[in-house]
Amino acid sequence: MGMIRPRRSQRLRPRHCPPCSPPLSPRHEALMTYLAGGPPPENLLPMLAAIAPAPPPMLLTPPVVVLRPISQVRQNFHNNCEASINHQIHLELHASYVYLSIAFYFDRQDQALQRFAAFFLWQSREEWKHAQALMELQNRRGGRIRLRDISGPDHHQWESGLKAVKSALQMARMVNQSLRNLHQLATSKHDAHLRGFLARHFLRQDVQFIYNLGASVSELRKLGARTSSLAEYLLDKLALGASKKS
Numbered sequence: 001m002g003m004i005r006p007r008r009s010q011r012l013r014p015r016h017c018p019p020c021s022p023p024l025s026p027r028h029e030a031l032m033t034y035l036a037g038g039p040p041p042e043n044l045l046p047m048l049a050a051i052a053p054a055p056p057p058m059l060l061t062p063p064v065v066v067l068r069p070i071s072q073v074r075q076n077f078h079n080n081c082e083a084s085i086n087h088q089i090h091l092e093l094h095a096s097y098v099y100l101s102i103a104f105y106f107d108r109q110d111q112a113l114q115r116f117a118a119f120f121l122w123q124s125r126e127e128w129k130h131a132q133a134l135m136e137l138q139n140r141r142g143g144r145i146r147l148r149d150i151s152g153p154d155h156h157q158w159e160s161g162l163k164a165v166k167s168a169l170q171m172a173r174m175v176n177q178s179l180r181n182l183h184q185l186a187t188s189k190h191d192a193h194l195r196g197f198l199a200r201h202f203l204r205q206d207v208q209f210i211y212n213l214g215a216s217v218s219e220l221r222k223l224g225a226r227t228s229s230l231a232e233y234l235l236d237k238l239a240l241g242a243s244k245k246s
């Protein structure tokens, strides 16, 4: 009678026994029991910390910092003043963009308010010149110009001359407030050149421009621009042509 050979699943050992793994430590064994659903071992947290992977080694070399070369002409020019001038350049360009939109809205055939169009076109060029003057100042003082995307006007249908002039007045007041903030910053940083530059080339002109816009709004209201387009026609023919020369 021949010997009964056990089936493959009943063999206790494979033909080639794998190398035995080292015996588990009592701590490791308790942890494995816990992970299999057993009771939690004592000092669970220190055990988990002991088997956690080691943190990456610290960098021996510090991160590379790219230093911006400082201009040789830079003197008593604070970084905040430099950043605020770049912000003001952006505002002046945005204002120029909005006035340009108003100018060519009134130049349309169905609006035909040529003096309105000429007034806002002239002011758009003024704001563009202001931006250029600030860029020149930035270079003269050793700053760096940082241009951003110019955002357009909030709407493209200005509806009436009164609404356009009121929007322009709001824009002029906002640009002037930013200029005054820059002037105050220059004062706090003892930057006499920047303070004098703003007062000489910007603040006086902006005050006059805001006054002209405010006067135009008052005249349009008195002429009844809310109910009649005749007021816009009269202001277009009589007043704005004179005010753009001031």
Ligand SMILES: [Fe+2]
Pocket (backbone or CB within 6 Å): 092, 126, 127, 130, 175
């Ligand atoms: Fe301006």
